[in-house]
Amino acid sequence: MVYALHLNGPLQPRGRWKADECSIGRALDVVGTRSALLILREAFYGTARFDDFVERAGVSQPVAAARLRELVMNGLLERVTYQEPGQRARRGYRLTEKGAGLLPALTALMQWGDRWLAPAGGPLAILHRECGEPVQAELRCSAGHRPEIGELELAQGPGSLTESP
Amino acid sequence: MVYALHLNGPLQPRGRWKADECSIGRALDVVGTRSALLILREAFYGTARFDDFVERAGVSQPVAAARLRELVMNGLLERVTYQEPGQRARRGYRLTEKGAGLLPALTALMQWGDRWLAPAGGPLAILHRECGEPVQAELRCSAGHRPEIGELELAQGPGSLTESP
Numbered sequence A, B: 001m002v003y004a005l006h007l008n009g010p011l012q013p014r015g016r017w018k019a020d021e022c023s024i025g026r027a028l029d030v031v032g033t034r035s036a037l038l039i040l041r042e043a044f045y046g047t048a049r050f051d052d053f054v055e056r057a058g059v060s061q062p063v064a065a066a067r068l069r070e071l072v073m074n075g076l077l078e079r080v081t082y083q084e085p086g087q088r089a090r091r092g093y094r095l096t097e098k099g100a101g102l103l104p105a106l107t108a109l110m111q112w113g114d115r116w117l118a119p120a121g122g123p124l125a126i127l128h129r130e131c132g133e134p135v136q137a138e139l140r141c142s143a144g145h146r147p148e149i150g151e152l153e154l155a156q157g158p159g160s161l162t163e164s165p
Helices: A023-031 A032-042 A051-059 A059-075 A102-117 B023-031 B034-044 B048-059 B063-072 B105-116
Strands: A077-084 A091-093 A125-126 A135-141 A152-156 B076-082 B090-094 B122-129 B135-141 B152-156
Touching: A023 B034, A023 B105, A023 B152, A032 A091, A032 A125, A032 B034, A051 A059, A051 A091, A059 A077, A059 A091, A059 A152, A059 B034, A059 B048, A077 B105, A102 A125, A102 B023, A102 B105, A102 B135, A125 A135, A125 B034, A135 B105, B023 B122, B034 B063, B034 B090, B048 B063, B048 B090, B063 B076, B063 B090, B063 B152, B105 B122, B122 B135
Parallel strands: none
Antiparallel strands: A077 A091, A125 B152, A135 B135, A152 B122, B076 B090
């Protein structure tokens, strides 16, 4: 079974173009480290304080500081001051709309890990609160179909591709 | 607007557990580098030969060799011998079912990059061949709803969580 995507006519032969400006590459320029993605995971799981990011993402203080700074600089997290009842005001971090837009990618990684790396099932599940059903990241086309990989095609988008020398 | 997930009762307070065994963390142990994800992207885009992975993923030969070895060892790619008409047999790599299972995660990264990092639109698009419509990775529950982040809940799964000291 071959799992590669079909290449749309203008993308053939494959040797003629490079995906340098591909949005996957651009996304990985911003979140292409394990530590960045673990810190984003923790933000989705309700972590806000620096010390909690360090402990829960399992990274060193300098790594957490560098990643949090980059994620703020790139607009995925924002610094906030918050106050819990009876406690003093604290500085922390929370997801922006841009950062929150990565939930489908993290959900897809979770379900892949559940399927392939967690024989007893994963320790956490994402549910739709209203109906209690588990939530998955799934591939759908705008017409509502759920294509298999063999039914997918890679085509040129509006942005420009790099020609290969 | 707060973009964190609601925590299901047993997951409160947040300080009591750690997501050490979370399937996102496990997945990132396998594909938590920019170079691994770019090599997988190239495999989906039809790249098979070592030299082509080096050039198209834009990584050095030692990095490509290390990542390809790890991806084969972890069962995401497999080594194959293939022969194009009129050419000699060549050794290459192709995605396994396990590796191909990461397409929703890569598609989600692509659409996030298209949305937030590519003002003119991305250079590539994934289409459903049969109907020609663009394909997206979207969050759906088993009942078919498309919940917003605020309607999602993080709950315990079948695997066990680490208790925080």
